[in-house]
Amino acid sequence: MSLSPAWLDELRARTLLSGLIGKSVKLQRAGREWKACCPFHNEKSPSFTVNDDKGFYHCFGCGAHGDAIRWMTDQRGLPFIDAVKELAQAAGLDVPQQDPRAREKAERASTLHDVMAQAEAWYVEQLGRAEGAHARAYLQKRGISEALARTFRIGFAPDSRTGLRSALKEIGDEKMVECGLLIQPEEGKRDPYDRFRGRLMIPIRDARGRTIAFGGRILGEGEPKYLNSPETVLFDKGRTLFNLDRAAAASRKADRVIVVEGYMDVIALAGAGIDEAVAPLGTALTEGQLERLWRLDPRPILCFDGDGAGQKASVRAIGRALPFLEPGRTLRFLTLPQGQDPDDLIRTGGRAAMEALLETPEPLVDRLWRHEEAALPLDTPEARAGLKQRLAEHSRAIADKDVSHQYFQEFRQRVDEKFAPQRREWPPRGGAGGAGGNGGGFRPRKVQDKRGNWVAAPAPPLPGTHAVNRSGVGPIEARAILAGLVRLPDSIGAHAEPLSHLHFADPAMDRVRSALVEAAWRGEALEGDGISTILLRVGAIDLLQKAGRANGLAFSFQRGDADPERARRDLGEVIDVMLKRSELDAQIAAVNASFRNGSDGHGWEEAMEEQQHLQRERLETERRLSELREQAEL
Structure with missing residues (x-):
């Protein structure tokens, strides 16, 4: 079928738009136009106008706009070709001829629509007869009134193999089999019989309100509970x-x-x-x-x-x-x-x-x-990595790149929030000893504040205590990690979890880190030119020129002649150690803040012990980083 612009213009010209819309919307004359409350959104004062001269409708409230065909597709929900056919029929305009096969199919479908309409009428009639009493009782039990049953044209199929076939015998078995109303035995020699028997019959309609199939609900025991028509020329179930x-x-x-x-x-x-x-x-x-x-x-x-x-x-x-x-x-x-x-x-x-x-x-x-x-349980690193992988796969399934990226970012943020390291507050609330005694705990010395009140004096941090580096991993170490990731791109996906929690002090390098992690989560190619593409995308193609042995740093993964397996292992350990160091810095800072803020003295001994423990672990991370640098020189 070919619908030329000229033919469509003729269809629009023959259609009185106000008459078409006025069938379902109450219109009021407003000069040369018509107005109404918009059928596309709820409103109390009219902002919807119809202009017959120009052949379009428009709502100044929600922006709905279109012609007669658009009204049929948007307001009635019809497919374009069905909208055209219905308007053409009302306007007395012949639709351009289809090819012979399509025309034959359309003519056959038109005939089958008549068959389905007759079957529906017969089922509705049976519901009102004596044999339909238990079906009416079922509807009443389900709270379905007679008016509601009429609205949906609910009927009843008697428990008979030939009830419908006999009633519509003038139609012929062939068309009824084609509609799915009768079942033709496979051997072909036996007579066809009614598909629906002893069931409440619910018509299934197309967008134009024509019955194209039935759903039959069994009224007693048996399977299936619901039986649908098979797919036919009229009925595409999907x-x-x-x-x-x-x-x-x-x-x-x-x-x-x-x-x-x-x-x-x-x-x-x-x-x-x-x-x-x-x-x-x-x-x-x-x-x-x-x-x-x-x-x-x-x-x-x-x-x-x-x-x-x-x-x-x-x-x-x-x-x-x-x-x-x-x-x-x-x-x-x-x-x-x-x-x-x-x-x-x-x-x-x-x-x-x-x-x-x-x-x-x-x-x-x-x-x-x-x-x-x-x-699944999320109590192990492997399980949490599995969650990230599943969420990343869902994000990649979205074809639209922008929406896919938004989902990826949203899931990443939620994972980070859920599994962020928990920080301990010091001193512990409600420490041992109570308000009147030390309870066996350490009581700090007292000093007077500006008002003359005696308060606990804050203890100084232990020698060598590092305050948290709130700006993140320093640029020298960050450059070393990025150099290793660029040289060994398969390590990005393997260590995406700890990398996502690291923060680099230099904003440009942190953008590279974030972009590499996101690329791994999205499943982008990181081998070959993949890394260069990502660096170019974030404007960092020249960022890593100084990588290598800068300022005395020389990890194995910065060396081109290092054993690849050892380099991958060292790179992973450095990432883990630096993340551990950042977490320790945060915990040490929390303890130090408790000293600076002053307190009532309870739990200070425990806090100082915790501070010493954290500091020892912090020194251990520095020792391990030094070992990895020294081993790379061997």
Whole structure:
């Protein structure tokens, strides 16, 4: 089919836009235009205008804008070609001819739509007969009123192998088999029989409201509980959402679309006045269904049961969605109380209970973090590295580079906050001895403050105590580490964990460190020209020219003639030792601060012992760094 611009212009010219929009929106004349409260967002005073002369609508509140075709795709949720066909039919305009095969398929589909409409009418009729009494009782038990059943055209299939076949015998078996209403035995010699028997029948419609399939709910014992039509010329299960035809318009007014797990959840929400809900058809959300959802709302809310199956379904949906995330296009999640589904919640708490949960849906990034954080114990370095790896893989799955980078940065920040080294406060609160005695602890000497009060005098730091280097690793050592990483790029990924917690004093070198760690987390190529690309990206291509034996430093990993395995081992140890030194500096600073601030004297002896212990460990790190430098000279 070829739709030329001239033909589309003719279609627009033959369509009275105010008449089209006025079918679902109350318009008021305003001079040469029409005005109304916008159907795309909630408002109390009209800001939505329709101009028939210019052939477009516009909302000054939310910016919605378009012509007749855009109205059909955005407000009605129709695919473009379906919107064109419906407008052309109303305007008496012939759609350009398709190729013979496509035309034949369209004609056959049109005929099959009629078959499905007749089947739906027969099922609805059976629900009202005597044989449908137990089906009506089931609806009443589920809280589904007669009016709600009529809205969704719910019917009943009697427990008979030939009930529908006999009722629609004039249609013929072939078309009914093609629609999925009858089952043709494989041997082909036996007569076909009704697919749906003894089931509550729920029509599945396309975006234009035409019945294309059925979902049958068994009323007694048996499996499967729900039986869907097979895929047919009309029914593409992976691209269809139950209640899409009704939810499309409702979602524009509610400014949201809700995805629930089943038919009954959708119907229950509609009974409570929440019409913007849809459901996949018994399987995990597909890419095609996600695209349809995003066409209605860039942030649909996925509502899953609180049980394990519901949580697994949410994770599967995230996996499907990640590659297609874009700026502004995401998913949100709502977890129901354990053991409840939307139907249960509505029956026990009404609409208010559901709306209370819908007010604060969980962002996709939070749901994914929560899942991975709880997936496995995180009590070992290997487990924490595994968490980082899984989060990095999720970030890399996002095709949009900017969104991928934002997820990577967000996950990295959360990991850093969760596993940041814990610092001890000295002196300990509530130390031994109480307010009246020393309790066996050391009592410091007293001095008078400016007001004449006697207070504990702060003890001076021990000789040789290092205050924390708040600006980070010094430039000489930082340059040595960067030189080693550039020479041995496979070490970046191996030591990304401790490197992410180091901080270099020189801002330019710290940017290089951060860029190398992020590249490793994203899985970028670091061999060959990979490092040069990263250095060029952060403007540091000439930064490492002075690396090597600068100022007497000569670790093995700075030497081109060193054994590669030894160089890798030494580089890893230097990184670990420097991180340990930074942590010790922070702990020593905390102890020293307790002395400077003064205290009531309790716990000072323990604090001084801790200070000495930390200082010994600090000296040990310096000794080990010296050994690594000396060994490199051998």
